[in-house]
Amino acid sequence: MTATATSPGQGAAPGVPHLDFDPFSIEFFADPFATHEELREAGPVVYLDTYGVYGVARYAEVHAVLNDPLTFCSSRGVGLSDFAKEKPWRPQSIILEADPPAHTRTRAVLGQVLSATAMKPLRSHFAARAEAKADELLARGSFDAITDLAEAYPLSVFPDALGLQQEGREHLLPYASLVFNSFGPPNRLRQEAIERSAPHQAYVAEQCRRENLVPGGFGACIHARADAGDITHDEAPLLVRSLLSAGLDTTVYGIGATVYCLARFPDQLAKLRSDPTLARNAFEEAVRFESPVQTFFRTTTREVELGGHSIGEGEKILMFLGAANRDPRRWENPDRYDITRRTAGHVGFGSGIHMCVGQLVARLEGEVMLSALARRVGSIEITGEVKRRYNNTLRGLESLPITITPA
Amino acid sequence: MTIVTFVHPDGREQRIAADAGESAMQAATRNDINGILAECGGNAMCATCHVYVDAAWLARLPAMGGDEDALLDGTAAERRAESRLSCQIKLSAGLDGLILHLPERQT
Ligand code: HEM
Ligand code: FES
Numbered sequence: 073m074t075a076t077a078t079s080p081g082q083g084a085a086p087g088v089p090h091l092d093f094d095p096f097s098i099e100f101f102a103d104p105f106a107t108h109e110e111l112r113e114a115g116p117v118v119y120l121d122t123y124g125v126y127g128v129a130r131y132a133e134v135h136a137v138l139n140d141p142l143t144f145c146s147s148r149g150v151g152l153s154d155f156a157k158e159k160p161w162r163p164q165s166i167i168l169e170a171d172p173p174a175h176t177r178t179r180a181v182l183g184q185v186l187s188a189t190a191m192k193p194l195r196s197h198f199a200a201r202a203e204a205k206a207d208e209l210l211a212r213g214s215f216d217a218i219t220d221l222a223e224a225y226p227l228s229v230f231p232d233a234l235g236l237q238q239e240g241r242e243h244l245l246p247y248a249s250l251v252f253n254s255f256g257p258p259n260r261l262r263q264e265a266i267e268r269s270a271p272h273q274a275y276v277a278e279q280c281r282r283e284n285l286v287p288g289g290f291g292a293c294i295h296a297r298a299d300a301g302d303i304t305h306d307e308a309p310l311l312v313r314s315l316l317s318a319g320l321d322t323t324v325y326g327i328g329a330t331v332y333c334l335a336r337f338p339d340q341l342a343k344l345r346s347d348p349t350l351a352r353n354a355f356e357e358a359v360r361f362e363s364p365v366q367t368f369f370r371t372t373t374r375e376v377e378l379g380g381h382s383i384g385e386g387e388k389i390l391m392f393l394g395a396a397n398r399d400p401r402r403w404e405n406p407d408r409y410d411i412t413r414r415t416a417g418h419v420g421f422g423s424g425i426h427m428c429v430g431q432l433v434a435r436l437e438g439e440v441m442l443s444a445l446a447r448r449v450g451s452i453e454i455t456g457e458v459k460r461r462y463n464n465t466l467r468g469l470e471s472l473p474i475t476i477t478p479a
Numbered sequence: 480m481t482i483v484t485f486v487h488p489d490g491r492e493q494r495i496a497a498d499a500g501e502s503a504m505q506a507a508t509r510n511d512i513n514g515i516l517a518e519c520g521g522n523a524m525c526a527t528c529h530v531y532v533d534a535a536w537l538a539r540l541p542a543m544g545g546d547e548d549a550l551l552d553g554t555a556a557e558r559r560a561e562s563r564l565s566c567q568i569k570l571s572a573g574l575d576g577l578i579l580h581l582p583e584r585q586t
Pocket of ligand 1: 146325
């Protein structure tokens with residue numbers, strides 16, 4: 073254990089079980105499931121000595137914390153760093169890292185820009201790109217499902233939907249990886265990411281400006297809402313930045329997770345092939361099963377009772393979304409990937425007022441890509457070493473060599 | 480306690496007890512009512528919690544907001560005069576006995 077506590081709280085409330093593993097270590101990331109179980113079984117609330125923070129890993133408590141945003145706030149940062157004590161590494165997000173009423177206004181704008189109504193006109197184009205990608209991959213037969221599929225497909229649709237210029241898009245994935253590493257402690261993953269951040273930050277700042285966004289895209293729609301007076305002209309670029317931060321890498325991990333699941337569970341691939349309309353739920357179930365976004369923090373705004381313990385004001389609480397999504401108290405056969413499961417209520421996209429505002433974009437990409445594969449592919453076989461990619465918040469793969477055969 | 484009845488397209492009825500302050504969508508998903516998908520968890524984004532409010536109850540619901548109105552234009556099943564999003568219906572004691580009809584499809 074290398075890290076030391078950076079923003080220690082006032083110490084654990086009496087009776088709260090202490091755990092001393094490091095939830096941001098490579099060993100934990102490599103195989104979190106046994107520790108997730110330990111966390112859930114230790115109690116409804118635990119104290120993580122490594123960082124001096126509370127943790128919740130059962131579904132009920134994770135759900136409760138997510139759904140009481142006035143007590144468990146986001147404005148002091150949703151990472152380990154407490155913005156009341158430490159300056160954020162970049163200007164604070166005006167949606168993710170905001171509380172009502174400030175959040176309500178910015179959320180309404182992104183909620184409308186990314187609503188079901190806004191998805192309708194995108195659908196046929198997103199589907200056509202997915203079909204083309206599936207044809208191309210089937211012709212190749214063997215490829216890396218991460219770079220050639222999970223990354224390649226979102227890169228072929230999302231930056232255009234946002235309205236980004238062609239130049240400089242190679243900054244997008246490194247920037248997102250930086251953002252999600254930054255929620256962790258000052259370990260190597262976070263420090264190295266921030267040290268190398270300058271060129272990526274410069275690129276993103278430039279792309280968020282109105283003159284660089286193609287008319288008709290999500291970015292231009294956000295700026296138009298500033299003309300309407302719903303947000304200010306200074307806020308618009310920051311909301312565009314939220315989509316650049318959270319809109320690409322997350323779907324790469326989500327699609328990667330689904331393909332990895334289908335490769336490991338051939339019975340579920342067979343089910344999907346026999347009924348491709350299950351594609352949307354196959355994606356959703358992979359988001360529950362793998363939880364590409366593993367954790368987020370909240371900070372208490374007052375003394376509060378949680379899981380039978382009294383927690384003081386100003387305490388950081390780490391929510392293990394991935395553990396809640398496999399809590400046997402909530403899910404039947406939680407460790408089974410089941411594409412016909414009723415997935416409603418999983419917290420892979422969060423829950424409550426901050427629940428992922430880009431979820432319909434993610435589902436659209438996931439659905440059309442999986443459905444295109446389901447209608448063409450007979451089998452998926454893993455043909456080489458599966459390598460994990462390590463990030464303080466995201467869970468996913470670096471490399472997944474597979475061979476697919478036609479149906 | 481507020482009792483809500485969901486009527487499936489085949490006429491089957493399911494009666495559930497809602498908690499105070501819950502939305503009709505939350506009560507439905509908590510009770511595994513199959514015809515309510517509610518993908519966005521009540522954030523007025525997805526329109527997969529569409530219901531047809533029983534004619535007798537329609538006027539007793541608070542008016543809909545702009546977001547809800549816009550989303551109802553894109554529901555999977557046809558929009559009717561009595562269409563609402565169940566996540567936007569807060570269940571107060573005054574709505575005890577509410578009857579909601581489920582559409583043929585949500586996606
Ligand atoms: C599988 C893909 C995705 C996953 C698993 C995911 C996960 C999440 C989670 C767990 C949250 C809640 C954060 C919190 O409670 O503090 C969130 C919020 C958010 N997501 Fe996503 N996301 C995905 C895709 C996207 C996409 C495609 C976009 C943009 C187009 C996006 C933009 C956002 C934004 C802006 C927020 C902040 C919302 C708020 O604070 O109100 N996400 N996401
Ligand atoms: S649950 Fe999504 S609009 Fe009601």
